């Protein structure tokens with residue numbers, strides 16, 4: 191934790207102690223000087239420029255940053271779905287450079303196999319990993335129970351609500367018992383009420399199992415509510431601007447979102463992530479020619 195910080199007044203001795211304990215645990219994700227370059231119209235673009243950070247065992251870390259700053263690229267690279275162009279990634283003590291069972295993934299949208307039941311979706315990774323069908327089924331049913339969907343084990347994804355589908359996706363990702371769960375905007379397609387429910391579900395699941403979560407979001411409320419620490423990324427190229435310790439105790443009732451500490455943290459983050467609201471780029475403006483041509487009985491809306 192930094193010596194002087196705008197949120198210093200909110201770091202109580204209990205919060206400081208709790209965070210010191212987290213930083214004393216073994217490192218689970220260790221990212222050093224991670225680089226990722228994409229080519230756009232023949233020109234190289236550095237999307238991640240020497241990203242450095244680490245998470246600790248059973249830590250909940252969120253990643254925020256302006257749109258296009260490289261959050262998804264970071265998650266995909268750590269997942270091994272993109273190849274890094276430089277740097278090092280160590281997961282639970284082992285260097286990685288491709289996908290592996292030590293990392294589970296839940297990404298935006300619904301990535302379940304639509305032709306498989308909930309039970310079969312959750313069993314899939316276990317059977318792929320070499321487990322025999324009978325014990326895979328037993329394990330899968332336990333994970334389905336953990337996300338509260340026992341009654342839907344034989345349902346197909348299209349028979350479930352969006353929130354339920356994401357719960358199955360979480361069960362599937364956790365079933366192979368990864369060290370780390372990577373989540374990229376997993377709840378952004380849900381309506382606000384279901385989203386809030388899913389956030390509480392996820393915290394409950396996280397409290398009950400041994401997992402480190404790296405959770406990408408552009409929603410600052412979500413990041414503050416869920417995280418132990420928040421990794422703030424800067425754009426062009428994406429790099430770490432700050433790692434913010436959230437000055438809130440746990441457990442966190444929803445009502446905590448109205449506390450002074452929560453609001454002060456949000457204001458601080460808001461300024462960090464969106465330093466100034468700028469006018470639209472000229473290129474983004476709508477074509478006035480088209481608008482002038484639209485005939486209307488209401489000549490002026492102001």
Ligand SMILES: Nc1ncnc2c1ncn2[C@@H]1O[C@H](COP(=O)(O)OP(=O)(O)OP(=O)(O)O)[C@@H](O)[C@H]1O
Pocket residue numbers: 228229230237255256257258259260261262263264408
């Ligand atoms: N496969 C690709 N090929 C070329 N450029 C890419 C590719 N994937 C991402 N990019 C570029 O990398 C940059 C970062 O994209 P990324 O999706 O990681 O951002 P993000 O922070 O997740 O954005 P958002 O908040 O909108 O989800 C963008 O400029 C994007 O155009």
Ligand SMILES: [Mg+2]
Pocket residue numbers: 261262263
């Ligand atoms: Mg993204």
